[in-house]
Amino acid sequence: MANEKRPVSDVLGMGQIEPEASGSSQINVGASERILSAAGGALLLSYGLRKASFGGLLLAAVGGYLTYRGTSGYCPMNERLGRNTAQEDEIVDAIEISKSLTINKPREEVFKYWRQLENLPRFMFHLKEIKQIDPKRSHWVAQLADNPFAKVLGSVEWDAQIIDEVENERIVWKSVEGARIDNAGEVRFIDAPGGRGTEVHATIQYRPPAGQLGGTIMKLFNPTFKQMVKQDLRRFKQLLETGEIATIKGQSSGRTKENESLEKPSSEYATVQEKHESLML
Amino acid sequence: MKALCYNGVGDLRTERVPDPAILNPKDAILRVIYSSVCGSDLHLINGYVPTVMQGDILGHEFMGEVVEVGTEVKKLKKGDRVVVGSIIACGECSYCQSQAFSLCDNSNPHAWMLEKAYGDSSAGIFGYSHAFGGYAGSHADYIRVPFADRGAFVIPEGISDESAVFVSDAVPTGYMAADMADIQPGDTVAIWGCGGVGQMAIQSAWIKGAARVIAIDREPERLRLAREHGKAETLDFSKVNLQEALREMTGGRGPDRCIDCVGMEAVSDSFAYYYDKAKQYVRLESDRPLVLRDAIMACRKGGTVSIVGVYGGLVDSIPMGAAMNKALTFKMGQQHSQKYIPELFDHMQNGRLDPSFLFTQKMSLDDGMKGYDLFNKKQTMRVVFAPGGVA
Ligand SMILES: NC(=O)c1ccc[n+]([C@@H]2O[C@H](COP(=O)([O-])OP(=O)(O)OC[C@H]3O[C@@H](n4cnc5c(N)ncnc54)[C@H](O)[C@@H]3O)[C@@H](O)[C@H]2O)c1
Numbered sequence A: 001m002a003n004e005k006r007p008v009s010d011v012l013g014m015g016q017i018e019p020e021a022s023g024s025s026q027i028n029v030g031a032s033e034r035i036l037s038a039a040g041g042a043l044l045l046s047y048g049l050r051k052a053s054f055g056g057l058l059l060a061a062v063g064g065y066l067t068y069r070g071t072s073g074y075c076p077m078n079e080r081l082g083r084n085t086a087q088e089d090e091i092v093d094a095i096e097i098s099k100s101l102t103i104n105k106p107r108e109e110v111f112k113y114w115r116q117l118e119n120l121p122r123f124m125f126h127l128k129e130i131k132q133i134d135p136k137r138s139h140w141v142a143q144l145a146d147n148p149f150a151k152v153l154g155s156v157e158w159d160a161q162i163i164d165e166v167e168n169e170r171i172v173w174k175s176v177e178g179a180r181i182d183n184a185g186e187v188r189f190i191d192a193p194g195g196r197g198t199e200v201h202a203t204i205q206y207r208p209p210a211g212q213l214g215g216t217i218m219k220l221f222n223p224t225f226k227q228m229v230k231q232d233l234r235r236f237k238q239l240l241e242t243g244e245i246a247t248i249k250g251q252s253s254g255r256t257k258e259n260e261s262l263e264k265p266s267s268e269y270a271t272v273q274e275k276h277e278s279l280m281l
Numbered sequence B: 001m002k003a004l005c006y007n008g009v010g011d012l013r014t015e016r017v018p019d020p021a022i023l024n025p026k027d028a029i030l031r032v033i034y035s036s037v038c039g040s041d042l043h044l045i046n047g048y049v050p051t052v053m054q055g056d057i058l059g060h061e062f063m064g065e066v067v068e069v070g071t072e073v074k075k076l077k078k079g080d081r082v083v084v085g086s087i088i089a090c091g092e093c094s095y096c097q098s099q100a101f102s103l104c105d106n107s108n109p110h111a112w113m114l115e116k117a118y119g120d121s122s123a124g125i126f127g128y129s130h131a132f133g134g135y136a137g138s139h140a141d142y143i144r145v146p147f148a149d150r151g152a153f154v155i156p157e158g159i160s161d162e163s164a165v166f167v168s169d170a171v172p173t174g175y176m177a178a179d180m181a182d183i184q185p186g187d188t189v190a191i192w193g194c195g196g197v198g199q200m201a202i203q204s205a206w207i208k209g210a211a212r213v214i215a216i217d218r219e220p221e222r223l224r225l226a227r228e229h230g231k232a233e234t235l236d237f238s239k240v241n242l243q244e245a246l247r248e249m250t251g252g253r254g255p256d257r258c259i260d261c262v263g264m265e266a267v268s269d270s271f272a273y274y275y276d277k278a279k280q281y282v283r284l285e286s287d288r289p290l291v292l293r294d295a296i297m298a299c300r301k302g303g304t305v306s307i308v309g310v311y312g313g314l315v316d317s318i319p320m321g322a323a324m325n326k327a328l329t330f331k332m333g334q335q336h337s338q339k340y341i342p343e344l345f346d347h348m349q350n351g352r353l354d355p356s357f358l359f360t361q362k363m364s365l366d367d368g369m370k371g372y373d374l375f376n377k378k379q380t381m382r383v384v385f386a387p388g389g390v391a
């Protein structure tokens, strides 16, 4: 877009690290091959899009991946086979998300909790697990949306590498080549002025899987994704400050059981109903 | 258990729902002894607060007995007779640590909803819509209380259940209204609204050093109670020119401190009322700020407007020019129960505060809808539900 605003990371002087244009954000499928993958992918994509959750986002990403393996074309199989039927050398722009929150705890404590990457799934609900492989390298497993497609497709996994780290100050990472969603990020820990605790600034960049059209579709998810990063930070803060995460999941109400027992209701990330919004705003 | 659930605008039903469980280590479960209606519930039931869902259990002003505590509850124990502040607060965030409990950063699981509407979120509140956390309310046999060590206060000997229940909400709200008004010796305090909150603001204004208290409403019985229990002078706004009356009663100066204990559902027979009502109806305006306008116009130069009557969204035609050029101070907010409850007990034990007369009607949960009808029509000061039975 022509008149896009200056990214927040730029204002903060963060996030110069761009995600590797490896995996799905590259193009290596020739035109005739593309059409075939499109149909199945489109189905997943539209299903995922209707779920305004991160699981839905991942599902759409996988769907988008298949679709654009078809329509704009990158195929990891082709890459592994050293096959590249595409002409142009196209790389998709990274999408960026920046969120900050202030935590009423000393910087060392906040940094330490985050740096123990295994802790992250405790407050990043879309993650199933993180395993530290060596001091710099880790393996990430994300959850797809809770639905039949997800069960078939399994989970989304990737490896990430810490490429820069200053103790109690910042962590910069990048997914390693071949990730389904290429991503990079930076988290900074800064003393808030006047003893107001620790500011946590997170910037995450990801390359939409599957060409420019994929980028357009992934942008639809951007508000959801932003919301999710903010929610993650908020839960991080709750855990550190109070030792627990505020919830109403499992409480009683006059609604049916199945309504109440959703692990992470998609409404958590959904937008406020329009009718309501007009009142609130 | 039994619970009074929202089923749509003006539609409450007593239903069977599952018993609450401990969900977090700092939770406690209470057996509810008394659970009162509050003017804030009316905003929900009348459809002015969004994100209320079918099946939500209402009620936020309550006291009861602790029957279960989570693993991280250190102070409370089974069998304690407690009153719980209507606002949920963690006690650890920077807002809680500066005693601004209703601004708690951590107690609202749906913070993002409020953030969208307000730019930031505030604390969770029992039984008060999903934007304020979606917590199940107290019109039920049992209730889950998060951050129980912070929110639940053991009721001292000598304070009856019938008084203690209002220490949850009406008393601290009225008290905070007077506290925020920054009352100085010799001040005349005008208080709009003689519901439970207004009545408590009247008594609190005296505690804070008011020389005169003028209470405003149009319900004769409520005005009578303000005179009898609050020693206030009263004005029926439907019978006098309010602006003129307030100005002349104060030698042309205007009241030094003006307190709004009415909020978004203010009524009057003026043109402005129908104008606001119409706009509210077509959603151009979400609140009717009649009292706020009155208070700004009446307040003396350099005075304070203290607002505890609840507003939820947009208001129209606020005389900002008057406020600016008269150099008024605005103070407002949801009440910080956890800050005030200990000193309220003290005032009550020493006879300076007495909320017992607010308890005008005891009902069973089965009569929930009937109770709210009476209350909505201002035919009773406060209906209090007794889930254990009314005998
Ligand atoms: N800030 C908080 O934490 C907090 C807590 C509890 C209640 N509240 C709010 O306080 C307000 C009062 O609560 P309540 O329980 O006493 O309610 P209530 O409904 O019992 O009383 C409201 C009173 O205001 C009167 N009134 C209406 N229009 C008026 C006008 N134009 N001028 C003067 N009086 C007028 C009504 O006749 C009624 O007596 C509500 O808005 C409620 O939401 C705020």
Ligand SMILES: [Zn+2]
Pocket: B038, B039, B040, B041, B060, B061, B086, B169, B170
């Ligand atoms: Zn209330």
Ligand SMILES: [Zn+2]
Pocket: B089, B090, B091, B092, B093, B094, B095, B096, B103, B104, B105, B106, B107
């Ligand atoms: Zn807090």
